[in-house]
Amino acid sequence: MVGANKEMAVYCFDTLVAHYTGDVVPDPGFEEGQFPLFVTWKKVLNGGEPRLRGCIGTLEARCLITGFKDYALTSALQDRRFPPIQAREIPYLECTVSLLTDYESATSYLDWEIGKHGMILEFTDPESVRRSATYLPEIAAQEGWTKIETVDSLVRKAGYMGPLTESMRCKFRITRYQSSLCTMHYSEYATYVKHIRGSAPLLTVKC
Known part of the structure; x- marks a missing residue:
């Protein structure tokens, strides 16, 4: 390989x-x-x-x-x-x-490992705008972020600046990769x- x-x-x-x-x-x-x-x-x-x-x-x-x-x-x-x-x-x-x-569909927005997985985040915001963004596997560890901090930062990277709720996070589509x-x-x-x-x-x- x-x-x-x-x-x-x-x-x-x-x-x-x-x-x-x-x-x-x-x-x-x-x-x-x-x-x-x-x-x-x-x-x-x-x-x-x-x-x-x-x-x-x-x-x-x-x-x-x-x-x-x-x-x-x-x-x-x-x-x-x-x-x-x-x-x-x-x-x-x-x-x-x-x-x-090693692209894989995550079962939830927390179904990935810091330092091992990168993420492709896809979601539709409350205004029905489809958004997506990615972070490479090393980013979360380099920044010292938790999983939630990483996901929330990725949401902002995707261009959504509105309020974030747990119910919204649960609807995120995450593809993890190495x-x-x-x-x-x-x-x-x-x-x-x-x-x-x-x-x-x-x-x-x-x-």
Whole structure:
């Protein structure tokens, strides 16, 4: 079974670097396949906690090569929560690639495990608007949330800002899933590229 690996993170960095340098993206070093996937970019400054700079993916299976190439740029440049990542930020970036697996229907909004499961939440709000949102498996643990706090935050992420009641939560449709992931900082990427290709990446921005 294919799992997330450093070659996928390298390919995402290659894609983002090439976007600014105008170079051709090197061929990926991982095998083809079909998976739902996400690309997450975080920025690390002065040894502090990584700060999210973009996270976008797909819950439907995609070709891994085109999927990572597309979402490396989409998450870096088109996440509406953040301004686009600039070339000067790249040396401070951390990239996490995620492959999603083991989709299951939960029996209730509490039928999942923190740190193990991601969730797709679907519901119809009191105004009859259908809403949905997802959190990857690592989010609840990273934030230190309880199950209810996680679900309620996911409801807000879906765009519903009205009151939340237990009866409403009991009507939520939850699909839980697991993931394999790999995280790489730019410094690791640069070292890897120098070792494999003979020279470190050059961040010379195209005109």
